[in-house]
Amino acid sequence: MVINFGTTSNIDLGAGNAVNGVEVNGVVSGDNSGGGLVNAQVNGNGIVDKNHHTLTGNMYGSTNGTGNSTLVGASNLQSNTSGVNQKIAVNSFQFLAISAFGDAKINSDGQSGATLLSNTNLDNQGSINGQIGMNASANSAFKNMTVNNGLQVNKGNEGTLAIGNGAITGTGNQKTNASITSDTKYNGNGDATILVNADGNSASNGNKTSALDLNANGDLWNTNGLAQNSKSNAGGVVNGENTNITGNAFINANSANSNGNAFIDAQGGGKGPSSALTSGNLQLTDAQNNRRNATVQGSVQASGDQTAVRSISVISDYAGMQSLSNYQNATSKSAGSSSASASNAGILKRRKRYAFAILTNRAKYGESK
Incomplete structure (x- = not known):
């Protein structure tokens, strides 16, 4: 019988409405089949000042133990605003978002571990930026490892x-x-x-x-x-x-x-x-x-x-x-x-x-x- 040891952290924040609102979502989950150490942490912040939105999201996760390890993380920052375009005198709608995602899977007959670190920022009157990094390692005779991560940005x-x-x-x-x-x-x-x-x-x-x-x-x-x-x-x-x-x-x-x-x-x-x-x-x-x-x-x-x-x-x-x-x-x-x-x-x-x-x-x- 194989017993997996794991942990999960998540956040789900929202404020405002469909025409002037924000969302901050995130989840990190990891497990290790050999009873190793698993950490999961996700943070999110949002400030709404009338039509000005400032959002941040952070993810951290790690696994370290023997046997197989998995680590998964995903986060999303989203801003919706509407108003009047003064140049053409019509209503306008602005949708901004940045998503970060990653996963690591390690099959081994020895030591294995993975780490995840991500930071994303969205200012609907400024800039959008973000970064995500993942690492997977093994010390074993047999090893089958994959790491995938990425960012998706929508700006109008x-x-x-x-x-x-x-x-x-x-x-x-x-x-x-x-x-x-x-x-x-x-x-x-x-x-x-x-x-x-x-x-x-x-x-x-x-x-x-x-x-x-x-x-x-x-x-x-x-x-x-x-x-x-x-x-x-x-x-x-x-x-x-x-x-x-x-x-x-x-x-x-x-x-x-x-x-x-x-x-x-x-x-x-x-x-x-x-x-x-x-x-x-x-x-x-x-x-x-x-x-x-x-x-x-x-x-x-x-x-x-x-x-x-x-x-x-x-x-x-x-x-x-x-x-x-x-x-x-x-x-x-x-x-x-x-x-x-x-x-x-x-x-x-x-x-x-x-x-x-x-x-x-x-x-x-x-x-x-």
Whole structure:
């Protein structure tokens, strides 16, 4: 029987009426399957001075324990006002709102934890701003983690939606660390910044496979026609007597441009055969919706009494400056026959500019009898 330990906090405030009123809502909820520590806090304030509305909302939550953890939060600030537009002498209605939302889910066979921190502000005669950040971490042999968060802003006929999410899946038989951070911030005037970072490690011994897959994604839309989409993925698998794989996926995007990188390093070796496969992928866009895609992959294998393999694949793209890097190495030693081989390939592609490059290198070496 599994017992979850959790807590929930919520607020629901309202004042005024449909033509001159405010609402402040928020909820934070978390739980941990191993009886760990769970915190949930949500605060809201509102001031109504005739047609002037000033609203604030804050969320905080955390989980820390063993096994599985979840953490969810959502808040909303809303202002409704009506009056007379003096320029055209007709009644006018103004609707303003900012919503923050996020959730983290961690499945693990070790330690796990998550945190949430959010702050939003709305002044119907001033500015609207807000930020939400979430983090998830695990120290375990098996890990399956996701983090999603975002902001939605409505300002009259203008709207902005920004969402960041990250994911990590790792398998092995040794406890290793993994973490995801996702921060989303509304900068005003339809612009937002999304930063997502996923770091992880998997390791095994006793001829068990280690595998790791990391993802970082960001999406930004507004009613001015912006449709910014950013994706980073790094993954790999390694086999051998002793194996270890480490990686990172990262994106940083706003309405002007997007940046990102993908990195994966897989190592294996010991008695008997070894092999490793690594790959990375980036899909980014700029303010004109021009896409920049890049992929890289490498593989390596060795057979013999004693073997060692290593495969590293890296992609980076900062405001259109793209680079690829591949390193593959294999060695083998045997009283009888042994062999080692390595291969890699990389592709850079930019749509609308029709620039295309492909890099490939293949090598086979180390055969002996």
